[in-house]
Amino acid sequence: MQIIDMAVTPLRDLNATLQAQAGATNGTAWDIENPRGSHAIAVGLDAPIEVTVKGSTGYYCAGMNKQATVNVRGSVGPGVAENMMSGTVVIDGDASQYAGATGHGGTLVIKGNASSRCGISMKGIDIIVHGNVGHMSAFMAQSGNLVVCGDAGDALGDSIYEARLFVRGSVKSLGADCVEKDMRPEHVALLADLLERGGCDARPEEFRRYGSARQLYNFNIDNAY
Amino acid sequence: MKDDHSGAPRTPPIQSATFSQSVNAEIRRAAATGIYDIRGGGAKRKVPHFDDLLFLGASISRYPLEGYREACDTSVTLGTRHARNPVELDIPITIAGMSFGALSGAAKEALGRGATLAGTSTTTGDGGMTPEERGHSKTLVYQYLPSRYGMNPDDLRKADAIEVVVGQGAKPGGGGMLLGQKITDRVAEMRNLPKGIDQRSACRHPDWTGPDDLEIKILELREITGWRVPIYIKIGGARPYFDTTLAVKAGADVVVLDGMQGGTAATQDVFIEHVGMPTLACIREAVRALEDLGMHREVQLIVSGGVRSGADVAKCMALGADAVSIGTAALIALGDNDPKWEDEYRELGTTAGAYDDWHEGNDPAGISTQNPELAARLDPVEGGRRLRNYLKVMTLEAQTIARACGKNRLQNLEPEDLCALTMEAAAMAKVPLAGTDWWPGKPGPAF
Numbered sequence: 001m002q003i004i005d006m007a008v009t010p011l012r013d014l015n016a017t018l019q020a021q022a023g024a025t026n027g028t029a030w031d032i033e034n035p036r037g038s039h040a041i042a043v044g045l046d047a048p049i050e051v052t053v054k055g056s057t058g059y060y061c062a063g064m065n066k067q068a069t070v071n072v073r074g075s076v077g078p079g080v081a082e083n084m085m086s087g088t089v090v091i092d093g094d095a096s097q098y099a100g101a102t103g104h105g106g107t108l109v110i111k112g113n114a115s116s117r118c119g120i121s122m123k124g125i126d127i128i129v130h131g132n133v134g135h136m137s138a139f140m141a142q143s144g145n146l147v148v149c150g151d152a153g154d155a156l157g158d159s160i161y162e163a164r165l166f167v168r169g170s171v172k173s174l175g176a177d178c179v180e181k182d183m184r185p186e187h188v189a190l191l192a193d194l195l196e197r198g199g200c201d202a203r204p205e206e207f208r209r210y211g212s213a214r215q216l217y218n219f220n221i222d223n224a225y
Numbered sequence: 226m227k228d229d230h231s232g233a234p235r236t237p238p239i240q241s242a243t244f245s246q247s248v249n250a251e252i253r254r255a256a257a258t259g260i261y262d263i264r265g266g267g268a269k270r271k272v273p274h275f276d277d278l279l280f281l282g283a284s285i286s287r288y289p290l291e292g293y294r295e296a297c298d299t300s301v302t303l304g305t306r307h308a309r310n311p312v313e314l315d316i317p318i319t320i321a322g323m324s325f326g327a328l329s330g331a332a333k334e335a336l337g338r339g340a341t342l343a344g345t346s347t348t349t350g351d352g353g354m355t356p357e358e359r360g361h362s363k364t365l366v367y368q369y370l371p372s373r374y375g376m377n378p379d380d381l382r383k384a385d386a387i388e389v390v391v392g393q394g395a396k397p398g399g400g401g402m403l404l405g406q407k408i409t410d411r412v413a414e415m416r417n418l419p420k421g422i423d424q425r426s427a428c429r430h431p432d433w434t435g436p437d438d439l440e441i442k443i444l445e446l447r448e449i450t451g452w453r454v455p456i457y458i459k460i461g462g463a464r465p466y467f468d469t470t471l472a473v474k475a476g477a478d479v480v481v482l483d484g485m486q487g488g489t490a491a492t493q494d495v496f497i498e499h500v501g502m503p504t505l506a507c508i509r510e511a512v513r514a515l516e517d518l519g520m521h522r523e524v525q526l527i528v529s530g531g532v533r534s535g536a537d538v539a540k541c542m543a544l545g546a547d548a549v550s551i552g553t554a555a556l557i558a559l560g561d562n563d564p565k566w567e568d569e570y571r572e573l574g575t576t577a578g579a580y581d582d583w584h585e586g587n588d589p590a591g592i593s594t595q596n597p598e599l600a601a602r603l604d605p606v607e608g609g610r611r612l613r614n615y616l617k618v619m620t621l622e623a624q625t626i627a628r629a630c631g632k633n634r635l636q637n638l639e640p641e642d643l644c645a646l647t648m649e650a651a652a653m654a655k656v657p658l659a660g661t662d663w664w665p666g667k668p669g670p671a672f
Contacts, residue, residue: 015448039441044378044449059438060445064378079432079445083376098432102373104417120431121373123417140427142417159425161418217422218405 006041007034014041018068021047039077042070045087062089065106078115081108084125097134100127103144109198116153119146122163128198138165139175147194149202157210161217165210166191168202177216181209262494263402265327265583265593267395267486267530267553272503274486275537277650278643279659282629290628297624298634301548303525304386304455304478307447311455311478312364312386314548315344316620317635318538320612321483321529321552322368322388322459324350326403326412326424327490327583328556329600330357331608332592335559337361338605339612343620348388348550350490351401351426353415354380361609366457369446371400371427374416378449386479387446388457389439391430391468394487394504394530396496397461400428401489404584409595436471443476457481462507462530463500469514473524481550482511484530488553490593491584504530506653509640512545521545535622542623543638544654558615559608560590 004014018030024047032053035041039058042051045068053061056074066085075093084103091099094112101117103125110118110127116134119127124144132150139155141163151169158175164187165178174180183191183204191204240246255261283289290297304311320340325333327350334357340347346364353375359365367384369376381387392398403412403424413420433442443456455478460468462484472480484504489497508528515521528541529550541549553561562570564577566589573580573587583593591602627635630642644659645651651664658664 011448012452016451019451040445040448043445046378059441060432063445064381064449066378078438079442082432083373083378085377101432102376104377117431121427123373139431140425161422217419 001029001031003031003033005033006036006038011038011040015043018042018045018049018051021045021049023047024049035074037077042068045070048087056093065089075112080110081106081125084108094131095129099129100125103127105144107197111199113150119144119163122146126194126197128194128200130198130200132169135172136175138163138178141165145190145194147191147198147200147207149200157212159216160210160212162212164190166194166204166207167210168207171208171210174210177213178210179213181211183207183209263491263584264494264497264581265489265491266497266581267488268498268501268503269581270498272485273505273647273649273653274503274531275505275540277505277646278540278654278656279646280536280539280543280626280630280642281644283631288631290631290633292625292628295628296633297627298636299620299624301525301636303527303548304457306455306478306520306524307452307476308386308455308478309451309453310385312346312366314346314364316616317542317548317623318343318532318616318619319345319366319527319548319550320347320555321487321550322348322350322366322390323552323556324352324403324490325355325358325415326350326352326408326595328592329594329603330355331600331603331605332556332559333358334361334605335603335608335612336555337365338609339555339558339616340364342609342613343616345616346385349384351403352412353377354383355415359383361605368459371430372416372425373431374424374426381446382450384450384454386455386457387450388459388481389443389446389477390459391439391472392461392463392483393459393489394462394483394485394501395489396492397463397501398428399492399496399500401426402491402584404491404586412595436475439471439475455479457527459483462487462502462504465502465507465510466514469511469526470518473515473518473520477524479525479527480511480515481527481529482507482546483550484528486531487529488556503653504528504532505650508541508544508546509653509655515545522547535619535624536626538619538623539626539635539638540643542635543640543642545640547636554615555612556592558612559592560603560611561588561592563590566590 029050035055043063046066050069052071058077060079062070069088078096079098081089082101084106086106090109095110095114097115099114099118100108102121108127110129113131114133118133118137120139122141122144126145128147135153138157142161148167152171155175157178188204301317341363348366366386369389405421457479458472458477459481485501525547527548528546532549569589588594591599643656651658
């Protein structure tokens with residue numbers, strides 16, 4: 001176990017140290033103390049290390065993560081795990097806007113609630129939210145899976161492409177071209193795996209699936225507002 | 226005009242200036258199709274431009290340098306504010322961001338080859354970085370766009386600079402669309418979307434809003450890249466004073482300012498022609514912002530949008546830019562709109578010089594296409610050579626003017642070297658109307 005105390009270690013040194021683990025394969029564990037809401041903590045990592053942030057963070061925690069597992073023992077600001085490529089990010093508390101934005105891969109677990117635009121423009125990431133998500137979540141979501149164990153706000157999945165959305169609670173409204181779809185056996189199996197990976201106490205049968213009606217895929221003047 | 230039966234002369238037919246034949250044709254086209262016109266390129270309307278400025282040259286009070294003999298430095302360093310490794314270029318003419326997807330792979334390769342031969346940089350576009358482009362570009366600027374198509378930290382770290390695209394001159398406030406017919410397997414894979422569907426490029430970034438957020442986003446990009454490379458911010462020519470101010474506040478090393486003549490791969494004609502400001506009107510306002518912040522020359526300014534010649538380069542730099550960027554002109558150098566393809570342009574219902582349906586992927590010159598047969602028409606080696614030649618000529622032209630103005634460095638050109646041919650150009654460029662010492666808005670005693 002290695003400890004980095006942000007009360008005495010500048011952000012630049014923290015990230016340089018963690019980024020320098022690229023190529024490491026020993027699964028070294030790192031604890032980060034006193035994050036004090038700092039932005040851009042543990043960004044650009046590229047090694048199978050385990051990082052635990054002991055407190056809440058500001059913007060873009062674990063941004064562009066590859067391979068690493070990043071645990072946050074607190075809440076996170078906007079853009080957590082943005083553009084993540086692989087690895088796992090687990091947030092004990094709540095997440096602000098744009099959680100998992102444009103993520104290409106990996107798993108993001110939010111044990112509290114996520115604010116608006118969760119999973120915006122997601123490109124392959126799996127996002128599992130134990131609580132609720134705010135408005136415009138999964139906006140222009142391209143691929144990957146968003147699981148919401150609570151409720152979803154307005155305009156869920158607006159202009160969605162091929163991402164799959166699973167919601168257990170209510171959906172305030174669906175966005176343009178987002179529709180409810182059948183839960184076929186393959187979706188139940190997929191969701192069961194996602195729920196297990198996310199540590200959720202829920203059954204797949206409790207969820208509804210939403211996705212693209214594919215009516216906006218090619219420009220049509222009758223779809224223009 | 227034929228008389229009527231009474232023998233009195235008739236009023237000749239008069240075409241309306243408001244409802245001209247071209248306006249009426251567009252109304253009929255809209256009525257028939259129900260869709261607005263989408264096209265590539267930049268503003269085609271005539272706006273005040275660099276042609277409305279002249280250099281004064283040397284005289285008794287100004288001492289010229291000898292052409293071809295006395296040195297005239299063309300080098301420029303970009304990104305000196307924060308980056309550990311600023312971008313060093315031999316010439317101040319860079320290649321603007323254009324995407325693989327909008328352009329063929331061979332065209333991107335040719336741009337990289339030409340830029341490298343000329344000692345300058347080229348830029349990726351919406352769609353990510355291709356290995357061919359990285360491999361053939363000594364200095365490559367990686368665009369960070371709202372869509373984040375193809376964005377990944379590995380390519381980010383391969384870049385020599387990062388350009389956060391907030392807007393572009395052809396469509397400030399607008400996103401883009403790559404139509405399905407250009408979405409090949411490779412383009413689709415790079416963008417994580419199904420083949421053949423229209424791909425929307427978002428008009429705003431997904432994970433930041435406003436200058437305070439942008440400052441934090443730039444911090445993240447610097448942390449991921451170890452504060453090694455410069456961060457550019459590209460803005461469309463809309464509110465250049467305020468946007469430049471906010472870009473600098475957010476931490477930009479370089480501001481890229483794109484006026485309305487700057488091209489795009491595809492957007493609505495109404496957007497291209499009716500949103501944004503002419504490049505000429507933007508430069509001095511951006512420079513004023515930098516001067517007010519005490520950052521002129523510390524944060525470098527790159528100007529684009531309608532730069533065609535060494536004279537345009539020199540005029541931009543005289544108005545305060547550190548460098549320029551070209552897109553449309555570079556494509557023309559590669560062979561875009563070449564009259565040798567006139568028969569095929571006519572088959573497409575257009576003519577050489579007017580072809581702008583870049584989004585449809587049928588470019589006879591093989592540049593704005595993903596059709597393998599068409600793309601094969603462009604030899605990237607020959608294209609690179611042509612671009613290098615063109616960049617060389619532009620540089621020599623700019624040097625010629627600078628020497629005539631007594632400058633041993635292009636960056637030493639200054640507004641005092643210029644006059645304007647029209648009131649509009651004088652007001653926009655803030656240089657005297659030719660033959661006077663006055664321009665509209667010049668501070669001083671009122672009439």
